Amino acid sequence: MTAGATPPRAAQLTHATSDMRHLIARLIQASVLIGLLAMFSYASGLHNVVRMRAPAAGAWWNAHEFYLMEGAATALGLLVALRVGVRFAAEAASIRYLAPVALALEAALLLPLTHLCARVARIGADGGAIVAPNRMAAYAGFEGGKTLDKLLIAALYFIKTVGFGFLLGLALFGAVLVGAIVSARGDGAPIDVRGTRSSADSQL
Amino acid sequence: MLSLRLFVLFIHVTAVIVALGGSLFSTFALAPVLAEELDGASRVRVARRVTRRLGVIVLSALAILVVTGILNVMFVGSIGPLLTLKLLLVAIVIVLAIFQYGTLGLRIWRVSANGPAPALAPLQARFRSVGLKVGMLVLLIVYLSLGLSRAASAPLTLAMR
Numbered sequence: 465m466t467a468g469a470t471p472p473r474a475a476q477l478t479h480a481t482s483d484m485r486h487l488i489a490r491l492i493q494a495s496v497l498i499g500l501l502a503m504f505s506y507a508s509g510l511h512n513v514v515r516m517r518a519p520a521a522g523a524w525w526n527a528h529e530f531y532l533m534e535g536a537a538t539a540l541g542l543l544v545a546l547r548v549g550v551r552f553a554a555e556a557a558s559i560r561y562l563a564p565v566a567l568a569l570e571a572a573l574l575l576p577l578t579h580l581c582a583r584v585a586r587i588g589a590d591g592g593a594i595v596a597p598n599r600m601a602a603y604a605g606f607e608g609g610k611t612l613d614k615l616l617i618a619a620l621y622f623i624k625t626v627g628f629g630f631l632l633g634l635a636l637f638g639a640v641l642v643g644a645i646v647s648a649r650g651d652g653a654p655i656d657v658r659g660t661r662s663s664a665d666s667q668l
Numbered sequence: 669m670l671s672l673r674l675f676v677l678f679i680h681v682t683a684v685i686v687a688l689g690g691s692l693f694s695t696f697a698l699a700p701v702l703a704e705e706l707d708g709a710s711r712v713r714v715a716r717r718v719t720r721r722l723g724v725i726v727l728s729a730l731a732i733l734v735v736t737g738i739l740n741v742m743f744v745g746s747i748g749p750l751l752t753l754k755l756l757l758v759a760i761v762i763v764l765a766i767f768q769y770g771t772l773g774l775r776i777w778r779v780s781a782n783g784p785a786p787a788l789a790p791l792q793a794r795f796r797s798v799g800l801k802v803g804m805l806v807l808l809i810v811y812l813s814l815g816l817s818r819a820a821s822a823p824l825t826l827a828m829r
Contacts, residue, residue: 632734638731
């Protein structure tokens with residue numbers, strides 16, 4: 465391609481898709497970081513340490529760490545689902561608007577979905593709940609076992625929230641994909657650009 | 669009698685019927701008849717439209733399935749190993765369906781734009797193969813669901829006795 469010439473549409477789309485993938489990857493990293501930090505803080509009472517240095521910040525962190533954990537876990541599930549969806553819908557991934565629309569929908573629905581996922585994740589399995597704390601107390605002593613138990617509960621809650629977020633994210637991506645399929649023109653030409661092979665093809 | 673729980677369950681079961689029934693009908697009834705009755709060009713034209721429409725129906729049904737399924741979990745009030753396995757299979761089914769319609773289906777749509785093409789037959793074979801896997805997994809999920817619903821209704825049955 466000569467300098468200054470307009471890049472072909474296919475190349476533009478590949479760039480757009482690639483940028484979108486990078487954005488999703490960064491958001492996933494941020495969700496993991498915030499989620500794990502909030503989870504460990506919630507389980508180990510890290511807010512007390514912050515309170516000693518900055519009481520106002522510690523109080524704020526204590527009031528919000530649980531919601532941050534829930535929100536980050538849900539966002540993580542939704543984003544991983546989006547990444548999986550984009551990867552497995554290789555042909556549809558060449559559609560410029562598919563991933564951004566799905567991402568915008570996820571952002572708009574994050575709060576209600578967080579409430580839903582967090583509520584479902586609170587539901588536990590029947591029975592056997594006392595086994596794990598007892599074993600941990602036998603292994604690490606009462607105080608250590610108590611901390612480990614809190615950590616285990618928080619980690620399970622986090623993982624379950626991520627799981628439900630993932631399922632809802634897949635459903636959401638499926639709904640957006642339906643829109644993309646419907647918008648395919650009746651004459652058979654695409655869906656966005658003919659002959660564009662997205663990089664997702666090679667990943668499958 | 670007519671509770672929200674029952675309504676959600678009704679929508680959930682209807683979505684399963686639509687998703688599974690559509691795929692099975694297309695694979696076992698429509699595709700063989702098309703192959704026997706129509707010439708190549710017409711068959712491709714009909715098949716590509718069916719593929720597209722089926723994608724919309726199946727993916728919509730799966731999205732409804734997830735939402736109503738999560739509401740059902742809230743109604744049931746426990747997440748055991750069986751339900752965890754079921755949810756895992758549901759995730760796999762949705763990913764496979766996204767691959768089937770988001771990659772293979774759209775590729776069939778694109779390749780067949782100008783009538784029959786050599787690349788079409790392997791694509792359609794792969795499309796059917798993935799569809800069958802999805803169908804079998806959905807049947808397994810239905811079987812697990814029966815186990816879950818029977819387990820959930822067992823105390824009620826005992827109480828009624």
